Amino acid sequence: MKWILSLIAGLLFAFNAVAQAPAAAPQQKIDELVRLLQDPEVQAWLNSRKEVGAPQSPASSAGASDLVSWESAARTRVHEIITAIPAIPAEVAAAAARTRHDAVSRGYAPVFVIFGGLVALGLLVEGLYRRLAKPRETLLGRLAPVGIFAGAMAIVFFAVEWPPLARITLLAYLTAFVAFRLAVAFLSAADITPFLRTRLMILFGLVCFAVATAAIGEPLGVPPLVRDAISYCLSVVGLFVAIEMVWATSQRSRPWKAAVIAFLVALWIIWCLDMRGLFWIGVYVLVLPAMLNAVGRVAGSFVSDPGSLRGVLIVRGARAAVIFLAVGWLALVWRLNPDTLGQRDPVVAALFYGGLKSVLILVVADFLWQLARGWIDRTLRVATDATSLAPADAAKRARFRTLLPIFRNALAVVVAVMAALVVLAQMGVQIGPLIAGAGIFGVAIGFGSQTLVKDVISGVFYMLDDAFRVGEYIQAKDYKGTVEGFSLRSVRLRHHRGPVFTVPFGELGAVQNMSRDWVIDKFRITVGFNTDIDKARKLTKKVGAELKDDPELGPLFIEPLKMKGVEEFADYGIVLSFAMTTVPGMQTYIRRKAYAKIRELFLANGITFAQPTVQVGGDDKEGGAVAAAQAIRAHEAGTAAPPK
Known part of the structure; x- marks a missing residue:
């Protein structure tokens, strides 16, 4: 096969070069050849040449071929890494010796x-700062x-011309140490238990x-498979630390812990593949x-009112920045791994x-919605307090209290619909037919729900006419x-x-507003x-x-x-009429005081x-009583007389 011939030719070329080279360095050439053969790119090229030379079945599809090649490459990679694990101590010792020799040979420690x-040095300067500044x-x-x-540390590091291998090693491990200390600072400020904080520090370290x-494996000359084997061994240790942390610190049920641990193991296997x-x-x-959540709490500590414009910009902006960085890192990882299974399928990539x-x-969309909602909520809070305002300003604020909630709901619907349409377009869905179908569907819904349409349109015109506002007392029909x-x-x-009445706008009819501008109470x-x-x-x-x-x-009177x-002469007295003009809603209270x-x-x-009175008979009350007594006696005498 072609890949075998290529390999044999490469070996012959290498042996010829070794034979022609000085006898002082044959081992260096052999190490270089072995290192080239262990290079993943060379192995991938050899495997691809093998696949090209191998006979292909006419019925095999491109997707199945990609899956088979990916499975074969993954299996080979795992096997090679496991085989390279015993070489870790020797390679690490050799890299350390090269680094030490590079530094000592140039006169450095x-x-x-x-x-x-x-x-x-960094700790000394930090200690002086803590003593002088006493940070909170x-x-x-x-x-x-x-x-x-x-x-x-950075000043001293960049001021000295270090040997190449020492410079790379120092830069990598100093950066890791600073990152670890930053993580410790964030974890110390977080509201978590010390038990969990300790384990998170260990895991992040x-x-x-x-x-x-x-990062320093390749500059120090560590073979790629050995570097990968070191990473795999460290990942196993990290996996056990994460599993122990979940099992020991979580207060959830055992099934939940088992599910999280299974997820961690699956995540580790995915990384290994x-x-x-x-x-x-x-x-x-x-x-x-x-x-x-942690970033939101930290950002919220810098503002006094999270609902203000500044608070929304800082808190929501910090969270949005974290998501943007996560998405950017994911896109970078995807782009830097072109040989993965998903990259080979254009549908999956799209x-x-x-x-x-x-x-x-x-x-x-969420950021813009939060800004708009924050402005509406702040305006509503201000519009609620209408005391000590001129009638025109109070009416304007009442108008805001009426229209802004409706505008907020409508804006939420518009933002959600627009975001959904743009997302569908990015996912490859043709939204033109979808919009046309939605229009036809809307017309059908409109014919089928005329009452609902009537209510909505009536509400729009009530708002345009400013017929009533939130807080006003109205009467419509019953x-x-x-x-x-x-x-x-x-x-x-x-x-x-x-009681609370929920009345559709279409059922209101003529509205009697009893709280607008002023009221005359009679x-x-x-x-x-x-x-x-x-x-x-x-x-x-x-x-x-x-x-x-x-x-x-007094302030309630106009x-x-x-x-x-x-007003009129009644049966029992004279009816007097009274009137006063007051602010709306207070006429009953003022009338009671006036009474x-x-x-x-x-x-x-x-x-x-005046009080109702009833008078029976005329002015001669005694004569009437005598006449009544005589009539009673005559009636009794007539009843007692015998019949003739």
Whole structure:
């Protein structure tokens, strides 16, 4: 086969080069050949040449061929990594020896001594900062010393020209140490138990060490399979630490713990099979919700009012930034692994990128919606307080309280629909026919639900006419009460006795608004026929002046209490008519106060109130009694006489 011939030719070329090379370095050439043969790219090329030379079945499909090749490559990779595990100690020792030799041969101390010295210098500068500044136990107070520590080490590190291998090793492990200390600062500020915090520190420290070790493997000359074997061994340790942490710190039930542990094991297997995109998706599912909550709490600590514009921008913006970084990292991982199974299928790749774009679209839509809702809620809170305002300003705020909830609901529907349509378009769905079908469906729904359409349209025109607002007392047909709120099709009325009416707009008809601008309250009082009308008028004027001067009732008057005059002559007295103009909704309260004062003042000045009386007979009451007695006696005598 071609790949065998290529391999034999490569071996002959290598042996020829070794034979022609000086005898002092034959082992170096052999190591280089072995390293090239262990290179994943060379192995992938050899496998691809093998697949090209092998006979293909005409019935085999492209998808099945990709799956078979991926399975074969994964199996080969796992086998090679397991085979490379025994070589880890020797390769690590060789890399350490090369690094030490590189540093010592140039007159520097060993790398671990340099690392310890830089860390000691950073800790010394950090200790001086803590002694002088005395930072508070807040998140910034914990992060600032770490920044001082990292800055001191960075100045010395970049000021010295280190040997190449020592420079790479120091940079990797110093960066990992700083990242570990930053994680410790965040975990110290988090509201978690010390037991869980300790295990998270151990887990994150192991991750930092593993990443740094994997980063320096190639510059130090560690073979790729050995590097992968080291990563796999460290990942096994990390998996056991994560399993122990879940089982020991979680307060959930055992089935829940078992499910999480199974998920962690599946995630580790996915990572071992080099399915990096799927692996990071699983990591996000496991970690991202808690991370978003933590970032939201930390960002919220910098603002006093999370509902303000600044609070929404900081809190929601921080969460959106975390999601954007996660999506960007996932796209980068996907792009840097072109040989994965999903990358070979254009449908899967299109769905993957469409899903990433959809996540970003949803994040942007949520951010814009939160900004709009925050503004509406703040405006509603301000519009609720209408005290000490001019009537025009109070009416404007009442108008806001009426229209803004409806606008908020309509905006939520618009944002949700638009975001859904854009997401469907990014996922490859043709939204043109969908919109046309939705229009036809809407027409059909409109014909089938004419009452609902009538209610919605009636509500729109009621709002345009400004017929009533939230907080006003209205009456429509048999319904009356205070307007508590709206929906798209109905209004909620709270009766003064407590019941709540939910009335469709189409059922309201003519609306009587009893709370708009001002109200004229009229009432009548019946006094005796001998009442002095002018005196009653003067006393009423005095009552009106007292009510107007009252600090509680005075601001509620628009025009004071006045007696209009004699309304009519009733059966038992003269009916006097009174009127006053007050602010809406307070006329009943003011009328009760006016009744009490009028009664007190009228009685004190000799004006009596009419009472129903009944008079039987004429003026000669005694004569009537004598006549009645005589009639009774005559009747009795006639009854006692015997018949003739």
